[in-house]
Amino acid sequence: MKGVMFQGTSSDAGKSLIATAFCTIFRDLGYKVAPFKSQNMSNNSYVTKDGKEIGRAQGIQAEAAGVDATVYMNPILLKPRNDRRAEVVLFGKSFQSFEGREYREKFYEKGIETIETALTTLENEYDVIVVEGAGSPVEINLNDRELVNMKVAEMADVPVFLIADIERGGVFASIVGTLQLLKEEERKRVKGIIINKFRGDLSLFEDGITWIEEKTGVKVVGVIPYLHNHRIDSEDSLSIGSRFSQSDQKEIDIAVIRLPYISNYTDVEPFLFEEDVSIRFVDHANEFGNPDAVIIPGTRSTIADFKQLQNVGFDLKIKDYVKNGGTIVGICGGYQMMCSYLYDQAGSDTGQVGYQLAGLDIIPAMTTFMGTKKTIQNSGVLHANSGFPPHEVDGYEIHLGVTDVRYLENVNPLITLQNSFDGVSMDNGRIIGTYFHHFFENDAFRGEWLNHIRKKKNLPEKEFVYLRKEKAAQYSRLAEHVKKHIDLDYVVSVVETWGIECEG
Structure with a gap:
């Protein structure tokens, strides 16, 4: 060879x-x-x-x-x-x-x-x-x-x-x-x-x-x-400290919750290409500050990580932030945590069949953990009521949980798939949950989402950054x-x- x-x-x-x-x-x-x-x-x-x-x-x-x-x-x-x-x-x-x-x-x-x-x-x-x-x-x-x-x-x-x-x-x-x-x-x-x-x-x-x-x-x-x-995307969490310097503060401050069993944190690396955006990973509630947006990333153990958030009072900090008008995105495990209830039907997340607890209750939904993992590349179009133009988006899914959402007047699907929907968008896109990893790799969506934040801060809108060329x-x-x-x-x-x- x-x-x-x-x-x-x-x-x-x-x-x-x-x-x-x-x-x-x-x-x-x-x-x-x-x-x-x-x-x-x-x-x-x-x-x-x-x-x-x-x-x-x-x-x-x-x-x-x-x-x-x-x-x-x-x-x-x-x-x-x-x-x-x-x-x-x-x-x-x-x-x-x-x-x-x-x-x-x-x-x-x-x-x-x-x-x-x-x-x-x-x-x-x-x-x-x-x-x-x-x-x-x-x-x-x-x-x-x-x-x-x-x-x-x-x-x-x-x-x-x-x-x-x-x-x-x-x-x-x-x-x-x-x-x-x-x-x-x-x-x-x-x-x-x-x-x-x-x-x-x-x-x-x-x-x-x-x-x-x-x-x-x-x-x-x-x-x-x-x-x-x-x-360039990094392999493991050893590099988080060097990749995302908290001293490098810019006009838009995005806080990412650093979960004990964090996975696919590279979902936020597209923001490294945005010149006015800084990303900081926060471990404790006293580091939270007043960010312009919060991202709860994926995790290898949703319920264990959520219980840890509860143990340190981080769950209350996040709920207060959202209640007071904060912008939040949950990806995969983060999306699951934002639901009203988490139910480990198969014992695949906790090892305890039938384990159940209340989530952040930001999104009116229940996540049930099944015995078979879903791994798939997927694509769709941003839903007409998501708060964003109907751009095509793609990503990949890796999850055991199935989330059943009660779509209400202010609770809309995020993405229209071929025969179903993915995720949730509430309050014109201020609150988002999705199973799509790589969601922020979609240049048009990321650009629109950031322009929502810029508008909220009275900052000028910016043109989209195209990642494929940059990478x-x-x-x-x-x-x-x-x-x-x-x-x-x-x-x-x-x-x-x-x-x-x-x-x-």
């Missing part, structure tokens, strides 16, 4: 972003490229065209590569249900839930078989596979049955480049320690080191490069400066940034000659 794998000395070292850059780089060099991550642990999902669920990072990397995302690009997705248990999504469909030890003991052989199938499929369809690891490849307590780092490099038989995050400190120890803890045959796969997130004068690090190469015998192929405001520019910007600071000829040579060298 022709490909390359990026592993990191730690989580959040920049593996996803650099893999995304190389998806674009290899595409621009004329290769047909596929991203691959064998096992992803994230509640940020991406739904493929055939209605299957994969990790969001691989969906974004497929966009950067200019290909459609498929389940073979992320065959195993782990979605945490709590601190000990996760749902296993296998080839895009819910398979089973396991606790950590149970997963290691019972799923390993199935995982190996799954990864082999995915790699074989990708090898037959693509020229180059850009493989991403997870965490660190030297988690000694886990490495005997790992499914995502050096075991995958061995299965795919690809060279490895090790990424180290200099921003967090200890970069020399992290590189040397990682390489020393690898087995000898694993170290032989590491063909280069990439120093990521560098700030300051690169010339001051030249001695550091020399030291690393002399100490490890591995070439430093690049030192990549920190890339500010790249606006394409960001992928190119990222690729050029990495190419500028890396020995690309060396990387390509390693990829092209790897199999030949091994045979020789």
Whole structure:
């Protein structure tokens, strides 16, 4: 197999972003490229065209590569249900839930078989596979049955480049320690080191490069400066703090409730492209302030997260905000929380069959949690009484809940679908609930919604921002940034000659 794998000395070292850059780089060099991550642990999902669920990072990397995302690009997705248990999504469909030890003991052989199938499929369809690891490849307590780092490099038989995050400190120890803890045959796969997130004068690090190469015998192929405001969707909640700076206040202030089991928070990332909008994630009621709009995002555990809001008094803060004329949007789990009642008929949300509690009671509706998850790409038209022009909108749905709405005089559907409706719009669009993830990716709707807020604040309306064009520019910007600071000829040579060298 022709490909390359990026592993990191730690989580959040920049593996996803650099893999995304190389998806674009290899595409621009004329290769047909596929991203691959064998096992992803994230509640940020991406739904493929055939209605299957994969990790969001691989969906974004497929966009950067200019290909459609498929389940073979992320065959195993782990979605945490709590601190000990996760749902296993296998080839895009819910398979089973396991606790950590149970997963290691019972799923390993199935995982190996799954990864082999995915790699074989990708090898037959693509020229180059850009493989991403997870965490660190030297988690000694886990490495005997790992499914995502050096075991995958061995299965795919690809060279490895090790990424180290200099921003967090200890970069020399992290590189040397990682390489020393690898087995000898694993170290032989590491063909280069990439120093990521560098700030300051690169010339001051030249001695550091020399030291690393002399100490490890591995070439430093690049030192990549920190890339500010790249606006490319991130993989997990570790990046929320850096992506959405609370000190960066602009004319429109949008507060996003940071739920303990938040999922698909990338639904709000389109606002990063709006020059007069700032997004801040709030954990506590005392951080709430007086925002221009509030968004309650998706969650992996609606009832557990809602009970946590109640425990800290956040539910009362939100209800008062809406009662006093505040603008609010609930997406998926956030939409469910806004209902009058939540009923776990199947026990699929709480594990307790028949569990019921009152919700925020902002929307006159009841959400019932079923046993089968709905995952689908969907599209429709904004309803005539939604408060917005009838723009076409699309998105994707991932949910166990079914919401039964009592449409009243001031309670209208949000979206007209082919044979039904989605969501709720109240008070001319001031209050919105929807199951559509990516709803704010619809440029016309997002522009209209923001202009409602601007009008309310006596600010001038703005023209719509078109995300597809902006995202394409960001992928190119990222690729050029990495190419500028890396020995690309060396990387390509390693990829092209790897199999030949091994045979020789």
